[in-house]
Amino acid sequence: MDVHKCEGRLLLGPGPSNVSPRVLGAMSRPLLGHLDPDFLKIMNEIQDRLRQVFQTSNGLTIPISGTGSAGMEACVANFVEEGDSVLIGVNGVFGQRLADMVSRHGGSPTLVESAWGDPVDEKGMLEAAQKCKPRIVAVVHAETSTGVLQPVEPFREICDRFDSLLLVDTVTSLGGHPVEVDSWGIDLCYSGTQKCLSCPPGLGPITVSAKAEQRLKERTSKCKSWYLDLNLVNSYWGSDRTYHHTAPISMNYALLETLNMVMEEGLQQRWDRHRRNHQALVAGIEGLGLRMYVAPEHRLWSLNTVTIPEGVEDAQVRSQLLSEHNLEIGGGLGELAGKVWRVGLMGENSRSQSVLHFLFALEKCLKKQGFQCQPGAGVQAAAAFYIGDPATHEGEANLSRTLSGLPAG
């Protein structure tokens, strides 16, 4: 394998997203022991920053060793006991994964299914809750398989009625969309590092409310996973700081650097940037004469699903994007395979350069397949959006400063 061939590859798929030299640099720092007092300070800083990004004051806020799915499994394994009723809104692959994990850990899942591309059916969830009396209500905030943003606040009401915990997957929203753990009343929230946080894959940040911590104390059986048992993991990340497993030191360096960058840019500025670049991409896609898969009011900013036009070969377009333009996008997952492309604008890839380059490359690939449009129509529509939106320039200047580590002003 010639590694140089991959240099400069633009990762506009469903994650991982590109990682800045600042974060890669942090990963190459000399190792410290996992109980070294200097590493313990780094752990404190990570927990502090994670609370800021999750917008919570939860004590139990830690990066699980493992990817986003490990964060998901930590939330399931610790809070689901044999026979527990769990209500899950399923409108894509990740809702299904949650349901699978709940059954594996002995829970009894009730699924409320919606069409892929639609949000979860709120009325259906309430009706199902009346029957199944859930201990946990679970939804995916950003369904990466479909590109749907799910409002989570309505489910808090259901939880209040049935004294359930609210569990939310924010793997593709944290750092790209507002995630307000405390004000939305989320009890269990997990995410991943390689999506809107633009860090390599390898850690699954989670946060647990005081109410959920109480549930943990009331468990009648041991958590079935030794590795993910939060009582044990928290003996390391909590005040005791005793050994449980060896923390992935370099990944934690990377996470801290990334979180510092998120705070330097500013949460609001970062969300605004994700929104604007999404809007520009949509303008460009429509300018090309293509359609977005999800209705405008339910679209994610971080993951854009584009309907593949009639007569265009999905796999050929994606492989040409990769080989000729050094650019990755995702194909459809599950029932959307062959029907949509998934274009991620996550973290540092949410910028005008990526959007314009992608639209140019996509048009070239479409043209090769006989697809007709006004030459440059996609790029033109996106450029017109940016030119009409002065905040874009400011947002990108702010991003560049963050990426280079220069102070503002």
Ligand SMILES: *Cc1c(COP(=O)(O)O)cnc(C)c1O
């Ligand atoms: C990517 C993703 C996951 C799983 O994360 P991994 O890092 O691949 O384990 C879970 N939920 C959602 C919504 C995701 O997008």
